[in-house]
Amino acid sequence: MLQAFIVVFREGFESFLIVGVILAYLRRSGQHQLVPAMYWGIGASLIASAGFGYMLNKGINEAFWEGLFGVVTIILVGSLVIHMWRAGAHMKREMESKLSRISAKSSGWAFAGVFLFTVVMITKEGMETVLMLLQIHEARIITGVVLGVIGATAISLGWVNFGHLINVRRFFQVTAIFLLLFMVQIAIYSFHEFSEAGILPNSAALHDATEAFSPEGIYGKWFSVIAIGACGVWLAGAYINDTLKKKGQGGVGPSSHATNRMAVR
Secondary structure, eight states: HHHHHHHHHHHHHHHHHHHHHHHHHHTTOOOHHHHHHHHHHHHHHHHHHHHHHHHHHHHOOOOHHHHHHHHHHHHHHHHHHHHHHHHHGGEEEEEEEHHHHHTTTTTEEEEEEEHHHHHHHHHHHHHHHHHHHHTTTTTTHHHHHHHHHHHHHHHHHHHHHGGGGOOOOHHHHHHHHHHHHHHHHHHHHHHHHHHHHSSSSTTHHHHHGGGGGSSTTTGGGGHHHHHHHHHHHHHHHHHHHHHHHHHHHHOOSSSSEEEEEEEOO
């Protein structure tokens, strides 16, 4: 449940910020006629993500396919998390630059461009969510998803009304750490499934050796607690580091609140 909650919580809030950047740009540039294109794009993204999840779920009936999709998840989601950690500070500016080029076209092309841009950006988040949720083997996953949606909605509303109080940068950093640790667990689980499918040398021995580290194993069940603990330690260290920096600057210096309000990741 906890893994599903973190995944949906992060990806849901991230999607909200992307939509917020698009909507704010269109309104600021006076192109209100293109706002419906964004809403249509969100709807199409939800349908595409749901369809993607349905197709993958129909295909995951065997150990081999479970292991294969696990590897795909590690490559795609892991690389995106690392990339956005490094490039996230420039994402808002890049999005607005692309929107500027798109909206500068004739009316029909601009509407289609905003629609497709929204579909690509939101569907990417939706597919990331689907890939990660398919790797969670818990009985209460639906509860985690529902709580994640509620949490993402709550923090999104909080960002709108009290954005200066929310350190968005730290939020995405600490959830990125959780997702990267989650990728480690998926790697172990995928290895376990490949050994169960019998495609590795000495598969039976490898399967028995990794059983305890699978999501249902005696050690695998403690993963969420360990991951949350690691995130808590990192967040405490980051807080102490920020506090010491502020003291070193004598409490004077440019506030990062504006950056946090506009950050996408």
